[in-house]
Amino acid sequence: MTARPRGPVLDHGNALHEGLGGAGVDPKRLEGDLADRFRAAHAAVEERRRTGEMGFFRLPGDEELAARSRAAADDLGRDVDALVVIGIGGSALGLAAIRDALLPAGWNELDDEARRGRPRLYILANPDPDTLTALLPRIDPERTLFNVVSKSGTTAETLAQLMVIWSGLEAALGADGLPRRLVVTTSSGRGPLAELAASRGLRLLPIPEAVGGRFSVLSPVGAFPASVLGVDIDELLMGAREAAARSAHPTLAENPAGMLATLLHLADTELGHPVQLFMPYADGLRGFAYWAQQLWAESLGKALDTEGRLVETGPTPLPAFGATDQHSILQLMMEGPRDKVVVFLAPEAPRRDIVVPPVLRDYPALSYLGGHTLFELLQGERRATAEALRRAGRMNMTITFERLDARSLGGLFMLFQIAVAYAGALYGVDPLDQPGVELGKVLTGGLLGRSGCPDPEIPPVASRWRM
Amino acid sequence: MTARPRGPVLDHGNALHEGLGGAGVDPKRLEGDLADRFRAAHAAVEERRRTGEMGFFRLPGDEELAARSRAAADDLGRDVDALVVIGIGGSALGLAAIRDALLPAGWNELDDEARRGRPRLYILANPDPDTLTALLPRIDPERTLFNVVSKSGTTAETLAQLMVIWSGLEAALGADGLPRRLVVTTSSGRGPLAELAASRGLRLLPIPEAVGGRFSVLSPVGAFPASVLGVDIDELLMGAREAAARSAHPTLAENPAGMLATLLHLADTELGHPVQLFMPYADGLRGFAYWAQQLWAESLGKALDTEGRLVETGPTPLPAFGATDQHSILQLMMEGPRDKVVVFLAPEAPRRDIVVPPVLRDYPALSYLGGHTLFELLQGERRATAEALRRAGRMNMTITFERLDARSLGGLFMLFQIAVAYAGALYGVDPLDQPGVELGKVLTGGLLGRSGCPDPEIPPVASRWRM
Numbered sequence: 001m002t003a004r005p006r007g008p009v010l011d012h013g014n015a016l017h018e019g020l021g022g023a024g025v026d027p028k029r030l031e032g033d034l035a036d037r038f039r040a041a042h043a044a045v046e047e048r049r050r051t052g053e054m055g056f057f058r059l060p061g062d063e064e065l066a067a068r069s070r071a072a073a074d075d076l077g078r079d080v081d082a083l084v085v086i087g088i089g090g091s092a093l094g095l096a097a098i099r100d101a102l103l104p105a106g107w108n109e110l111d112d113e114a115r116r117g118r119p120r121l122y123i124l125a126n127p128d129p130d131t132l133t134a135l136l137p138r139i140d141p142e143r144t145l146f147n148v149v150s151k152s153g154t155t156a157e158t159l160a161q162l163m164v165i166w167s168g169l170e171a172a173l174g175a176d177g178l179p180r181r182l183v184v185t186t187s188s189g190r191g192p193l194a195e196l197a198a199s200r201g202l203r204l205l206p207i208p209e210a211v212g213g214r215f216s217v218l219s220p221v222g223a224f225p226a227s228v229l230g231v232d233i234d235e236l237l238m239g240a241r242e243a244a245a246r247s248a249h250p251t252l253a254e255n256p257a258g259m260l261a262t263l264l265h266l267a268d269t270e271l272g273h274p275v276q277l278f279m280p281y282a283d284g285l286r287g288f289a290y291w292a293q294q295l296w297a298e299s300l301g302k303a304l305d306t307e308g309r310l311v312e313t314g315p316t317p318l319p320a321f322g323a324t325d326q327h328s329i330l331q332l333m334m335e336g337p338r339d340k341v342v343v344f345l346a347p348e349a350p351r352r353d354i355v356v357p358p359v360l361r362d363y364p365a366l367s368y369l370g371g372h373t374l375f376e377l378l379q380g381e382r383r384a385t386a387e388a389l390r391r392a393g394r395m396n397m398t399i400t401f402e403r404l405d406a407r408s409l410g411g412l413f414m415l416f417q418i419a420v421a422y423a424g425a426l427y428g429v430d431p432l433d434q435p436g437v438e439l440g441k442v443l444t445g446g447l448l449g450r451s452g453c454p455d456p457e458i459p460p461v462a463s464r465w466r467m
Numbered sequence: 468m469t470a471r472p473r474g475p476v477l478d479h480g481n482a483l484h485e486g487l488g489g490a491g492v493d494p495k496r497l498e499g500d501l502a503d504r505f506r507a508a509h510a511a512v513e514e515r516r517r518t519g520e521m522g523f524f525r526l527p528g529d530e531e532l533a534a535r536s537r538a539a540a541d542d543l544g545r546d547v548d549a550l551v552v553i554g555i556g557g558s559a560l561g562l563a564a565i566r567d568a569l570l571p572a573g574w575n576e577l578d579d580e581a582r583r584g585r586p587r588l589y590i591l592a593n594p595d596p597d598t599l600t601a602l603l604p605r606i607d608p609e610r611t612l613f614n615v616v617s618k619s620g621t622t623a624e625t626l627a628q629l630m631v632i633w634s635g636l637e638a639a640l641g642a643d644g645l646p647r648r649l650v651v652t653t654s655s656g657r658g659p660l661a662e663l664a665a666s667r668g669l670r671l672l673p674i675p676e677a678v679g680g681r682f683s684v685l686s687p688v689g690a691f692p693a694s695v696l697g698v699d700i701d702e703l704l705m706g707a708r709e710a711a712a713r714s715a716h717p718t719l720a721e722n723p724a725g726m727l728a729t730l731l732h733l734a735d736t737e738l739g740h741p742v743q744l745f746m747p748y749a750d751g752l753r754g755f756a757y758w759a760q761q762l763w764a765e766s767l768g769k770a771l772d773t774e775g776r777l778v779e780t781g782p783t784p785l786p787a788f789g790a791t792d793q794h795s796i797l798q799l800m801m802e803g804p805r806d807k808v809v810v811f812l813a814p815e816a817p818r819r820d821i822v823v824p825p826v827l828r829d830y831p832a833l834s835y836l837g838g839h840t841l842f843e844l845l846q847g848e849r850r851a852t853a854e855a856l857r858r859a860g861r862m863n864m865t866i867t868f869e870r871l872d873a874r875s876l877g878g879l880f881m882l883f884q885i886a887v888a889y890a891g892a893l894y895g896v897d898p899l900d901q902p903g904v905e906l907g908k909v910l911t912g913g914l915l916g917r918s919g920c921p922d923p924e925i926p927p928v929a930s931r932w933r934m
Contacts, residue, residue, distance in 0.1 A: 019926075089794020105601035108576055109587075120576075126791045128750040129821045129841040134572035153832065157790050160823045160836045160844050167824035192832035213794070274804065275742065275783050283595040294795035301799025314803035316742050317796075318785055323624050324593045326907060327556020327680070328761035329784075332768025334903030336781035337741065354596045356627045357634040365620065365659035368917040369627045374596040377627050377915065384910035387925045391906065436801030439858065440793060443851035448844065450835040458854045459486075 007246050007411060008401040010256060014390045015263055015341070015397045023338075024395045025266060030252060030259075038252040038262050041425035046250075048421075054432070055210030056417050059218040060240035060410070065208075066233055069223035072183055072203055077228035080145045083119040084135075085225050086165065087149030088157050090213025091185075092125040093291040094222040094413070099123075100287035101409045102231050118230045119145065127157045132164065141172035145228065146182045149221055151213045153191030156444060178202065185220050212432055214295050217413055232406050239410030247418045257415050261422035263397065264341065268315040269427075273341040273395060276315045277333070280345040281322035281382040284404050288345075289319035292416050299420045299431035306430055313427050322346075323381040330385065334392050342389060342396040345412075346382055347404045350375040474713050474878060475868040477723060481857045482730055482808070482864045490805075491862045492733060497719060501729050505719040508728070508892035513717075515888075521899070522677030523884050526685040527707035527877070532675075533700055536690035539650055539670055544695035547612045550586040551602075552692050553632065554616030555624050557680025558652075559592040560758040561689040561880070566590075567754035568876045569698050585697045586612065594624045599631065608639035612695065613649045616688055618680045620658030623911060645669065652687050679899055681762050684880055699873050706877030714885045724882050728889035730864065731808065735782040736894075740808040740862060743782045744800070747812040748789035748849040751871050755812075756786035759883050766887045766898035773897055780894050789813075790848040797852065801859050809856060809863040812879075813849055814871045817842035 013019045016027045025034075048054045059065070077083070085095060099121055104110060108120040122135055146165055150158045169178055179201045186193040188206030197204040205220035216222070218240055223233045247257035267273040276296070278289045301314030320329060322344070333340055356377075358370035369377070382398075389396045401408045424431030445453030480486045483494045515521045526532070544550070552562060566588055571577060575587040589602060613632055617625045636645055646668045653660040655673030664671040672687035683689070685707055690700045714724035734740040743763070745756045768781030787796060789811070800807055823844075825837035836844070849865075856863045868875045891898030912920030 088791055093795070105598045106605070108573075109605065126750055126788065127841045127844050129817050129819055129845075131572045131750045132821055132841065133819045138573070138576065156836065156844065157848070159833045160839070160841060163823050163826050163833060163836060164821055164841075167826045170826070192830050196827070196830060274806065283593055283598045290795075297796040297799040297803075301796070301803035303802035312802065312804055314799050316783070316785065316799065316803075316807070318783065321593065324555055326904060328560070328757075329764040329768070330907065331901045331903045332764040332781050332783065334906070335770035335779060336764075336768035336783075337779055339741065340783070350596050352596055352600045354599055354631055356630050359630050359634050359637070360663070363659050363663060364918060366626045366630060366663075368912075368915060369623065369630060372627070372915055374594045374599065374627060374631075377594050377623065377911075378596075380911050380914040381624070381907070383925060384914060384923065385907045387910055387923060388907040392903075434798045436798045436859075437793060439801070440797065440848070440852045440855040443854055444844075444848050445835075447847040447851060448835060448839055451831060456851065456854060458850060
């Protein structure tokens, strides 16, 4: 653990009037009405934090919960070749973000030594038979740890895959062998998976009741598999605590999460930028961008505000990846409708770097690259893209942080979770619920004959059209 | 090769007035003004197809070009453990789509036998040193085939990584060894990579001049690596030819690509749905969705129309994945702003399937799943999600096709390419250019000291803000 005097840096010059030739945000408002508005949002969030309704605030300080993840990893996660996590949405995206950021690229292709004896990782999110049939022959039940993750314990995609795995495990190990090989992460004490764990003697790692799926990465949902994989979860939690401390103040100018929420809320609701790109320039942040997309979309995409009025609100979060997507959606960002705001994300220093060697000197189209490092190139592309967008009058901002490690990742998780809580208050919606996904679950249940789910009576299709 | 009497089916009932309770498209217009509008778009595209400007139309019938890819694969692609493709954007996305759709999941983790002796595949798109440093120690220059792909031959991200590889290859094999191990795919006869290939005796696979990066998947850009990997490129091209034949008619009701383009153009420009989700329910179509995103964004996101008038137009294509993203952005799709249209994509039958075994009968929350197959579950989720959106008055449509294989994938590539050509005509923009990405390239060049690129003079940041 090294001393880390400061958190990320937000460069929002390209979101303000001066930088954009009059577009973007009037900076005076950040000390005026926007500061007032934020103060009210802060108070609303503070109240829900205090009552414990927003359970994610408590996770970084919950030593006992962290210890349970660590103990389970120590007891069951040694001497296994593979860790198979069965979970979808909030039960998978946080772990994928941790994997992408903190394990070497291509982890599953590394040999045991390069993995420091830690297992390969498979995340079974989508119940696609192509994916599962390709995986099953390659895992040895005797050498694999399974972790089924569902807050409610009723997620159809997860339970169906669990049943396939269960049947295979029983056949290979007998019913007695299951507790060594299957860990259940679910809401403490409630729901079908909790019952299953209790009756079959499976280890249960609890998700606190007040922690929803998309806010659960710092609970055992993320911490247990991370610990099995050798990630230092103390560093993750410390980074999260530091970020929470930095984003506690009711004054907008002193609250980073508040500034992020305020600028993005304003971009959507007043400046006409509902499409919000989270665009890291680091392959390690791919998973983080998808995690943030879920956090934003499910928390802010709401039909009703907290007073029950129809608002149908919420920005559209769009993950993008630099420099790759400069060759995909940058054209649209530069020249298309002015309905977008970009949040660039990048470390200030590489973990490792590669100097482009001075070969092919006779080719000026190549030789200018010699002597630069790949990190310089990648960061140069980021700065150039931000500047090109600025010159085109397109609002963007950049979050940089010292380097990508467990501590900074924990900080980013917490920064974005707190920001979305503030954003919920600014939009006037409840960021903790997701009522809109229920109908699809009931209809699916009806199609599959689940008790309590009526036949969905999907009308016959009138307009099928042969292509 | 099996007889295949028909192409995909478009179900657009959930995009029409009746299905949506008056929202969506008035079906009478499909035989009225929209048919007229399409007839003009068809004529404009037909003209550019005839002159050869739209070179992608000619690729499926270019036997000679396909033969060059196959011959290069036969000569150089045998007895290698790894194929490393260095390319970004249109030089990478089509191949990733082919990989995801046509190779077994987890290809690189399969043993030689399961890969039928074909190599592992690495696509070096982003110049992230983390990714390259993790890969380099694991590839043996003597057993690896490299393919550098850049239409212009000037792509900085690609050339920088090529120089790293070049230096390593020269050290390991000597300059004489390079032609056995490095294939160049670039514009025929022009540009730095073509010069390099000529002077160093490297095999060059040409990209026809009139084929842009995002339209190049059926050129050697996709066909050569696909052939090395054992994909039947004849089937890909046949599927593309069949799709082109199905989408040739000037009458809207008889032109599938025209119908797709017309509905999506109308959704954006008249119905207020600029966010357009491409949402496959098949893990194998992940890469296809990203390929389609680039195709849509770069082709339609334009500042100027073909008359030079400022229009700043283009929809925002958003890849999403069922059932996974039902647990991420479905909440926003169901309840947020009505600015979205969803295009579901799915095969009608699985390639393989898994029956959920009837275990855990005492748990009704699980037992109802027993006896169903995973494919039934996945397709049930898709139908339920489409129906839930319909009931919420949210426009969506579904493209299904018999099964996912090389022939259907080739057909999907062509269907979408033709559709975007029509959409360009409907928007009144040129779908073949991408002028908006040039500024970023010049600024990057300036930062790296490339000759001809001035110092970018990025203004000092006024608003750096410590988080």
